[in-house]
Amino acid sequence: MNSWLNRGTRNSAARTGVVALAVSALLMTAACGGGDSAGDSEGALPAEITIPLSTPLTGASGFAGVAAEKGYDLALKEVNDSDFLGGTKLKLDKLDTKSTPQQAASDLSSAIANKSVPAVLGSIASGEAVAQSPLAEKQGMPIVYIQAGSPGVLVGDYTYRLTAPQGSYYPIIEKYLKDKRATKIGVIYGSWVPTIKDLGENAVPAAAEAVGATITTTVATQQTTQDFSAPISKVLKTNPDVVALLQIGAANATAMKQLREAGFDGPVIGNSSAGAGNLKPAGAAGAGMAWPVDFDHQTTDPASTKFVEDFQKEYGEVPLTYAAEGYDALWFVARAIKAADSTDREAVKDAMQELVKKPFTGAMGTDRTFEGNDFRVPGVVIEWDGTKENFVYAAE
Secondary structure (H helix, E strand, O other), X not given: OOOOOOOOOOOHHHHHHHHHHHHHHHHHHHHHHOOOOOOOOOOOXXXXXXXXXXXXXXXXXXXXXXXXXXXXXXXXXXXXXXOOOOOOEEEEEEEEOOOOHHHHHHHHHHHHHOOOXXXXXXXXXXXXXXXXXXXXHHHOOOEEEOOOOXXXXXXXXXXXXXXXXXXXXXXXXXXXXXXXXXXXXXXEEEOOOHHHHHHHHHHHHHHHHHOOOEEEEEEEEOOOOOOOHHHHHHHHOOOOOEEEEEOOOOHHHHHHHHHHHOOOOOOEEOOHHHOOOOOHHHHHHHOOEEEEEOOOOOOOOHHHHHHHHHHHHHHOOOOOHHHHHHHHHHHHHHHHHHHHOOOOHHHHHHHHHHHOOOXXXXXXXXXXXXXXXXXXXXXXXXXXXXXXXXXEEEOO
């Protein structure tokens, strides 16, 4: 989630080749017609500014895209209702990538060719974002992502991410491991997702070392894996007292049910994509899985609390982390346009460069910071009790 959504094909090598060809072709297309900055001069904002939102709204990643969409929409309403841009209204052009890097790159190429577009909200999916970023950087289009946590997303001054990479706040799980007196941890992770791969191969081993635990064995699973019995059996043979089960979306529930059916009743640590209701199908079998996340509606930060209240008033439900991230991403774009007082892409990019040097307050909390063009948060830990997600603790 964080940053974890990477929708590739079953053959990763083939996927990489296709995406490279698609991006190369689109770079040539954009170079012929869309490389110029948006046409408005500084100090002359038009009556309406369209911001393309290119992200999966359907398919396997659609649950996260739809949740984020509510955050974007709430921020849009607030920007416009408050006359934040002095009478200029923002409009979102929502483009469903349908979980394909080629469509994501095509969406961005079209936005680049439209000289009135000052910035783009990019895909939540890592594979799609990696297809978009080189194009945005080469053609000078500011693009702001949420999630999309893999390498190759932030490639220069035009690319920004309003979601802290999971690996940056994953150490908050160390307290949970200490509380559970973890000594031996077995790891099962989805190797086809760059963010999950990093957690399985780096973040979890680092957390284990920090609490004096050892990794008993590490087993990688593939995108096509639906029966987790073999990797589960391999891990349980090493007698772990904690299992790190790092999967994507609905696979979390499937793997948790199979883990419990195999007889493991101990604590399980996961990742943020276990949230957003993805563990509901596991029911009681999912109880005992905990994971770090960058936002939870039960946090007490005053800026986050205000966002939760406004979100509940608007939608009648509590916001998921994707909604908070989307909310902040759109406000980041709006603040950049206001600071630039222009739709000129260079001016907007320069304004973004200044914004990341200062504390940022929004749905994710008060006075959050950036590391380069990458957002940072302290994180919180959530645990599934079999029926709902519960706030466990925040970073001290």
